[in-house]
Amino acid sequence: MAVRILIVDDDELSREVLSLLATGAGYEVEAADSGDAALEQVQRVRPEVVLTDIQMPGIAGDELARQLRSLCGAGTMLLAMSGSELEEGVGRGFNGFLLKPFTMETLTATISSGLIRVEDRPADADDVVLDEGVYAKLAGSMRESQLEELYALCRKDAQVRVERMKEAASVGDDATYRKEAHALKGGCGMVGAVELQRLATSMEERGLRDDDVATLKEFVAASERLRRILIARESN
Template identity: 75%
Template sequence: MPVRVLIVDDDELSREVLTLLAERAGYEVEAVESGDAALVHVQRARPLPEVVLTDMQMPGTAGDELARRLRGLCGAGTLLLAMSGSEVEDGVGREFDGFLLKPFTMETLAGAISGGSARGEGGLSGTSGVVLDEGVYAKLMGSMRRSQLDELYALCLRDAETRVGRMRRAASDGEDAAYRKEAHAIKGGCGMVGALELQRLATSMEERGLCDDDVATLDEFMVACERLRRILVARESN
C-alpha cells in the first residue's frame, strides 16, 4: 500500500508542486493550506496519515505548537516532518521527527520517511547566473502534461509578481517584517520549480530586508521574471 502523506503549506505553488511530485513518486497524497486545516483534517481522517509534511512558517497554528497538537491527535504512528525555505534556529523544530530544507527531492523525502537523514539541498550552491534549474525542469516535465507544466510556471510567475506588488507597498510603509515575509514566500515557491535566479534574488531580499535600494532590487526582480518567461516560451516552441 502507498504511504499516506498529508502536505501542509500555505503557499499554493509549493503545495501544488509537492503534491504532483509526491503522487508521481507513488505516495497517496492529501494537501491542506494551513496548520489549522491540518488539525481539522486529522480529526476526521480515517485512516490517519502516516506522514505529515508541514511548512514551518505559516499564519495560525504552526511550528512546534502544530507538531505538539498533531502528535496528540495522531499518536506515535505518524511521522512528523517539518520543511522550510530557510534554516531554523537552534531549538526550533524539536517536536518534529525530521526537517527538510526546501527545495528537496523526492529521494530526500523517501530517506526521511525511512529513517535516514532529512536535509535537502537548498538549491543555490554553485548556481550563480543560472536562471532555470534544468534538472528540476526535466523532472517536472516528466511528471505532468505539457499544459500542466506551462500553467505551473505561469502560476509561479503570477504569484511572484503579486508578492512583489505587496513588497512595494510594504517598502512604502516601512514594514520590514511584511517585506521579508513576502520575499520568504517567493524564495520557497521559486525554489520548488527550479527558478534559481528568482530564488537567489528573493533570498537576498529576505536577508537584507528594507534598505535604500529596495525599489531598484524589486525592479531587478521583475526583469528576472521576464527573463524566465522568455526562457519558458522558448521551451514551448521546441
C-alpha cells in the same frame, strides 16, 4: 498500499507543486493550507506522514508538531520543511527537516531511513536561472500543458507579491515586505526558479533598505529571464 501524506503549506504554489510531485511519486496525498486546517484534517484521515512548512501564520513550528503528535501518536512521521535554515533549537518536535527545494527521491529517502536532516540544493545556484534537474522532474511528472500552467502560475504569483512588496515599501511596512519575500522564496524554490529564489531570500533577510526599489526591479528582470528560458523550452 500507498503511503498517505498530508502536505501543509500556506503558499498555494508550493502546496500545488508538492502535491503533484508526491502524487506522481505514488503517495496518497492530502493537503492543508494552514496548521489549523491540518489539525482538523488529521482527525478525519490519519496520515502516515505529515510534511509541513515550519513558518506559517497561526499554529506552526514546534507547537504544531506538539499538537499533531498528540492527535496522531508516535506512528505518524512529522517532517518540517522550509526555504531557510532552521535556527538552533527549532524543529525538535519533528522527525526530520527538508530544505526547499528538495526532490521526491530525497523525501522518500527521508521517510524510509528516518534521517534527521537532509539537504538537496542545486550547485552554484548564484549562476543559475532555472534548475534543470527540478524542471526535468516536473516535466516528467505532468503533461506539457500542466507544466506551462504551473510556471505561468509561478510568475503570476510573483507579480502579485512584488506589487504587495512595493506597497509595503512605500509605507515602510517591513513585516509585510519580509512575509511576501518569504512566500516568494518558497514558491520559486519549488519550481526550480533558482535566481528568483536567491533574490527573494536576500530580500527576506535584508528587509526594507534604501535600495529596496532597485532590488525589486532586479527581481522583475530575473522573472523576465525565466520567462524567456521557458519559452525556449516550449519551442524545442
